[in-house]
Amino acid sequence: MTSSTPANASRQYTHPLVFLLLIVPFGAASGFLGVTVVYLLGRAGVDPVTIAVLTGLSFLPHTFKFVYAPLVDLCWKRKHWFVLASITSALGIALLGTVPATEAGLPWLRILVVAGNFSTAFLSLAVESLMAYNTAPDQLGRTAGWFQAGNLGGGGLGGGLALVIAENTSLPWLPGVVLAVVCLLTGIAIRYTTEPEPHLPTLEEERDDATPAHPVRMVWRAVQRVLLDLWLVARSRMGYLGLLICFLPIGSGAAGNLFPLFASEWGATAGDVAATSGALSGLLSALGCMVGGYFCDRMDRKQAYALFGILMSACAVLMAWSPHKLNMYYFFVLSYGFISGLCFASFSAVTLEAIGKGAAATKYSIFSSLSNVPIAYMGILNGYFYERSGSNAGLYSDAAMGVAGVIVFVLVTVVSKSLHQQYLQRQQATSRA
16 A cells, blocks of 8 residues: 655555554453453442542553653654554453453453553554554545544444453453454554654764764754654644644533433433443444544544534533433434544544644644543533533533633634734735845
């Protein structure tokens, strides 16, 4: 699909299907823990709080991955990072499946969960960096959609396929091993990507007045390049608008956390919740990613993200207005899942457009980490209103904050555009003088 070409030849970019396959292990590891292992622990009588702590540990390596993301940009090849992370991620999944999902197995489960998620974090960093370099500028939305669909599809494998195997075999290690093999097979797609130029300075660049190059100086120069790259993104109009999006409650999907809580109010059973918030919602979210990516390449990507955020708010309002019946529960939970996919794809598309090339792994990880901020505070806010005034209040909270976020973003966009035009006019006037 891609190959090294002469500088004067038209560049061949990687098909987005490749990035769908490469990110599958990331989603699979999350799904395996969040669905299969959690289900088996619950069936074994493990306390829900203890289970929640275990799943919470899985987020630690990803929350702080911007700290070690520069390693992927500064040393070794992205493909080599991916291969190493792919093998260790698959090994982590296989080992996780061999540990009994019981109270006695928790100490080992905690160690494997943290170690395994460090591996998947490095895997995602390598894929995100390769994606930034191997995607045509007019195909960022399409690639972002396929990328997010692979993430969600991997979650379906880890949570759905592994659980089905676990429920139909007497071999407790089999689900983890099967999932690990699938993850290794999807990793073969790495051969269809092109390795970008290394970010470290060359020896010739490092020489100064015939002074011999020193490894420490080379690394420091490379770190300076990464920091400069981050600063250039933050000061650019596209960069600071992209960073603003990370903090605004647009398309956060936080209302999804409320659906299982008020399911009984709508006549939904545990099976209904598992179907809507699990497999069905995952499939529709993946479809939403593909559709969202398509539209992001045919309109301004920031506008697409704002539009999808408005759709999510509208879905929450209509759900509150609708009869609280089981068929409405299915319709709106699944609709919300589809719109969440639209938002996932548009966020990734905006991020890819904002970060450009350079220290792509570091920059993408920062945007990704910051995007958890609105998810966290919206979850708390929606929960507060739900606890005080019921399900409709929680849904209205999610909708109102989403609309407010879009309004703030539109105002900042308009003002920044006006200021940018004034700056360009002053520059032109100065150059004429």
